[in-house]
Amino acid sequence: MRLSASALALAVAVLFGACADGNQSQATTDTFDTHGQAGVVDPDSKANVLQIAIGSPDHTTLVAAVQAAELENVLSNPGPLTVFAPTDEAFAALPEGTLDDLLKPENKGTLAKIVTSHASPGTFVGTTLQPGMQIYLATGQYVDVEEKDGDMYVNGAKILATVDASNGVVHVVDKVFLVAAG
Numbered sequence: 012m013r014l015s016a017s018a019l020a021l022a023v024a025v026l027f028g029a030c031a032d033g034n035q036s037q038a039t040t041d042t043f044d045t046h047g048q049a050g051v052v053d054p055d056s057k058a059n060v061l062q063i064a065i066g067s068p069d070h071t072t073l074v075a076a077v078q079a080a081e082l083e084n085v086l087s088n089p090g091p092l093t094v095f096a097p098t099d100e101a102f103a104a105l106p107e108g109t110l111d112d113l114l115k116p117e118n119k120g121t122l123a124k125i126v127t128s129h130a131s132p133g134t135f136v137g138t139t140l141q142p143g144m145q146i147y148l149a150t151g152q153y154v155d156v157e158e159k160d161g162d163m164y165v166n167g168a169k170i171l172a173t174v175d176a177s178n179g180v181v182h183v184v185d186k187v188f189l190v191a192a193g
Contacts, residue, residue, distance in 0.1 A: 057177040060094055061086035069183070072102040072110065079114050080123040090178030093135040093146070095165055097187045105187060124150060128188045136173060136180045140165075154188070 061083060064070050073096055077083060086094075102110055113122045127149045133139075135146055142158040146165065154166035163170045168186035 057175070059087045059178045060090075060092060060176045060181055063174055063176055063181055064096065069098045069100075070096055072099045073097060075114065076102075076122060076126055079116075080119055080126050082123060082126055086178075088178065090176075091132070091134045092176075092179035093131045093133060094179065094181045095129045095131075095168065095170075095184045095188065096181050097129070097168070097184055098171070101168075101185050101187050125187070125189060128152065134180050136175075136182075148188075 058066065061077075064074050064077070064086065077086065086092075112118060113125065130149045131146050132149065140146075140156060140163060142156055142163070144156045145153040146156060147153055157164045165182065165184065166186075166188050168184035168188065170182045171185055172183040174181045174183070
């Protein structure tokens with residue numbers, strides 16, 4: 012199954028959240044397809060969603076998922092995108108064997124759908140991210156936004172941090188959305 016460029020961009024963006032602590036992971040753009048937008052290097056501009064994910068030590072699993080689904084170029088497209096990026100801990104909380112199974116080449120389509128289910132066209136942050144609203148995802152589903160004890164949740168996942176990107180915004184979340192699985 013082939014996803015549209017917009018859907019892929021949104022999915023990838025979701026998967027590549029980053030914590031705002033400034034730490035760099037050992038992943039580099041050398042590990043990604045350098046064709047298209049993913050190969051553009053501009054040290055003077057704000058980082059895009061892909062660059063944020065690569066630089067985050069807390070999103071190595073997400074980066075691996077994006078690579079396996081071959082969605083790198085989507086995260087570097089102009090956007091705007093809102094990506095809900097699960098941490099490595101969120102992926103570790105999946106049932107045993109789930110991630111290993113998804114990363115197999117024969118499951119690339121399913122993985123791409125799951126990655127895409129973490130992205131939305133547009134930028135949802137601040138006053139545009141309000142309790143009671145529903146956010147449209149690149150996969151066609153809507154997810155609920157809630158506030159609990161002063162914290163914001165999307166699709167049941169707590170937003171841990173928010174990072175601005177040149178092509179949108181990344182919300183770091185504590186759960187993996189499986190709304191598009193199957």
